Amino acid sequence: MLPPLSAQALAPGATVGVLGGGQLGRMLALAAARLGLRVHVYAPEADSPAFDVCAARTVAAYDDETALAAFAAAVDVVTYEFENVPARTAALLDELRPVRPSPAALAATQDRLVEKEFLASLGVAVAPFMRVDDAGAMARAVAQLGRPSILKTRRFGYDGKGQALVREGADLAVTFRSLGGGPAILESVVPFTKEVSVVAARGLDGAFAAYDVCENRHENHILKFTTAPARLAPETAGEAVALARRIAEALDYVGVLAVEMFVVATSGGGEALKVNELAPRVHNSGHWTLDGALTSQFEQHVRAVAGWPLGAPRRHGREVEMENLIGDDVFAYGDLLRAPGACLHLYGKSDARPGRKMGHVTRIRD
């Protein structure tokens, strides 16, 4: 066995434990293998895509404390591919092995209200928001923030799930109940000109490396296209990266962090940024880095959680585009395999259900 680079770093051949077995876990496992690390995936679903590419598997619920303890004993560090890891799971694992990013970073980003309050406390611009715990609070929040506004569950939302637009004339009590009636947050609608994100990493040593700010286009609330670099004024792009860095440092973050932002036109004809959401993990808007950058976001995350130096986030080509293959899109895989310059990724999912992310394609433009 090769020696580790420091007391907190993994040695080559060590095992990275990954909570979650979806495509992000799968691509993390592939990146870890490339670096000579073993991966142990923990996921509740027996047909998890990541299980096909890892050295060890645990199929168990996230609250199965016996399975969690055995998992911790079998790995050298724990990371995760999604932010909805239960707090108790993270806390239990954290007593046994390093959890990177930390349970505190997880806690700050898995609840929309906590996240927005954290961002506001840092002086980061966000859309006006109010806490909504019941129908009365809902009415007060809409009176305050106006319409249209967006009601979001505080937890477990993704790809537009757990969200409802509050239009003129909408029945507020009905809207509140439509999301289950649980803890929620109302946000003003931001009249954005673009959606962008910063995918960046912070190492165990505090080093910071950001990819080019990228521009995202959603369809049916699901990311469809990402283009890097985003068409932004250089100072706006610089500010976006500085915001991501400020957030990562405030969280003492280790790993890849994605910061989704809205670009808003200012009255003076300039651009301003409002942070929409954080993801304490590798992110769909960073998939272009698999083919389009010297170090992929997956390798970067593995380097960070292993306590290894970060890699260069340098982009290939003049522009890189990523297109998600959602649901039936994947039936075009033959055309995509034939398309000159297209790099196809399929996630090994057998059932192309509507809205399901089945794969993606990247294209590098010179």
Added chain:
Amino acid sequence: MLPPLSAQALAPGATVGVLGGGQLGRMLALAAARLGLRVHVYAPEADSPAFDVCAARTVAAYDDETALAAFAAAVDVVTYEFENVPARTAALLDELRPVRPSPAALAATQDRLVEKEFLASLGVAVAPFMRVDDAGAMARAVAQLGRPSILKTRRFGYDGKGQALVREGADLAVTFRSLGGGPAILESVVPFTKEVSVVAARGLDGAFAAYDVCENRHENHILKFTTAPARLAPETAGEAVALARRIAEALDYVGVLAVEMFVVATSGGGEALKVNELAPRVHNSGHWTLDGALTSQFEQHVRAVAGWPLGAPRRHGREVEMENLIGDDVFAYGDLLRAPGACLHLYGKSDARPGRKMGHVTRIRD
């Protein structure tokens, strides 16, 4: 399950069986996973590097016919990461599942004498060679080809193993016995100016795609550096690719094929090519394509054996260099992780024995 592109093609989610569990099998498995294919690795050694990244494993000897039959039943196509698959193993599997490249291609390339005779029959220039089956034939061959010449075992040679230089004054019987006294071949020494290789692929549909001819530098008979493109006159590079294509077509080849060649200075000041060796598989001199080309050689091989269209072999950057990490070289992994622009690959081997390939690094120069 998605439909296959043709009757002979695999559907996404199908299983590629790989004979051999070394780093080539490991990198094939990673490439197949990226394309949504499952991989089943068959290897005799329980600690095979490829076992950490595949969906299914068989630990069994290559002559275990029960294990081979079960393996065939579990996979949709069979390929291999090394050319020393026993002929009987290939024949047995070929009755049950498509074997790509074919057992005939394997047979033509796993015996140096058969390979040289095949190349000569195509009109491809090779070093003068003679069959050596016993000490008497050895003496006649040296008398004919002169000294220095090289005695090579007909099978199982790699990285300079199974070779002996026949110098002035050497005892021929001793030299012959030093290689075990089995079937061998004597070759004239080629006074080359460069060693180059063509890594190319041929699809099930007959499509052909070659990477840039690359230039190789060996140390202690083991590949140490590859640079793409090779410094060659354009017409020499074109001829090298044409030779590889002729060979692939003559073998009705499916998959990635590597053709090692010597560049020889001609009396007119030009360059001529002599083919040294074929490898019916992905090849160490193609590792630069993992980071340095749009489609890696591993993905290209998987596409071919899956019956899928070949990908674009386009190179990134002005030049790509690959450096093998052999034995103790790997102890520098920390420096390599830190080196700007270096892409590190480790193979997950725990024991850095002298001469053992532990990983490699690629560098793209713009």
